[in-house]
Amino acid sequence: MVSPTELRRAVVIEDDPDIRGLLVRVLAKQGFEVTHAGTGMAGVAEVRLQQPDLVTLDLNLPDIDGLEVCKLLREFSDAFIVMLTARADELDKLTGLDNGADEYISKPFSPRELQSRINALFRRRPSAEADSASRSELQRATEVQQSLLPKEDIRVAGYDVAGLFRPSRSVGGDFYDWYQTPDGLHLTFADAMGKGMGAALIAATVRAVMRSTGRRQDLDGAFAAASKAIATDLDSSNSFVTLFHARLAAATGTVSYVDAGHGLALHIQAGGTARRLPSGGPPVGAWAGTQWPQSDLLLAPGDSLVVVSDGVLDVFESVEAFTAAVLEAAQNQESAQSASGAIMALAPADTAEDDVTVVVVRRLPEGAAA
């Protein structure tokens, strides 16, 4: 029925938990990846986040009218909308109006009836159109992802900082962000679960939240507040994000960081050794009640902090082999930029299925010009 490479998403907007559960089950059986919302406003937000192919919409919702929800959805979504109503007498009236919905079904409904109506809707859409729709979604996801990257190079006296990003064809959820502070810099490095627009939009949320907590002096408190905000946002989409966030105090070389499920940051010492920084806890959104410890390291002159995405790890057999290869690639490089390039080249572009992201923060050797 559905080819394995074709992923269809559906959002169920329904306040009755039993009916909601049933709808989710029926749609999941049809091969949809299904998420749901219990109110109209939460439903609109969910559709915005998931960019689904199909929405089932209850006419009677606790907050706003289903017809109103439909109007809101039509402003930005071209998903098929199937409207459900418990009042059979409303059906005639509804179908006669142009509400923006594609199909109307009265409750109680049989799962089989729902399935066949949905199949009919999808048969109506020519596959070429579906192809171009999914291509343009990928295009939009790529644009969202690119827009998250820092626009300007960063200049911190005594340091050389560079970042590189190479998107995969399917658009993963990688991004990095940095900005200067009076003391040095803040760096965020994240990878949202999954691929496509969903991952890109989660990445956008993470970037915005992390930036908003930058003014808080205590890293611990800032990260706790940020992770809470992000987790709340992730809860409805059953997703998570790995997050490495660091603050550099340039004068001393102290890097304070929190690692939520990333585990691919390395401290490369001038002497030619690499120490991988293990993650301090699960990814944000993965497990409720998680707290992440803050850790510190000292970048001595000539040392580097290197953060790499799992797109590079994927080509190695083990974490040890990965660490050794990154160390070798980063050594004896002219600049942070060339080191980033050498690390990225570890994952050849034609084989990489995932995004590849590399950030290098290098403390210049003593006596070197900034």
Added chain:
Amino acid sequence: MEFSYEAKDSYAEVKADGRLNMVSAPKLREFVTDVIAGGSNRIVVNLENTAFMDSSGLGALIGCLKAARQAGGDLRIAAVQPQVRMVLELTSMDKVLTAYPSAEQAFGND
């Protein structure tokens, strides 16, 4: 990816053979949810033949664990292969998703 299910004395064993990625992850989630809906809340996911898992696959395991706990039970994983173990350790999820050497041992002590 292929899924199979076998009811044992004190738990249900789900086998997930193949690559656990963005395509197969929602199917695992659906498969396990169906097993839980069928009345089993102690689930062992046997990963003996799961050679690869990406972040979506990890997400599916977390979702299944939440569902099993929600139903008053638990979900444990067994026979974890090197790449999957690596992902679990990097993400610190090995502290949440306990790995056992074999499916028989997963609920062996309780």
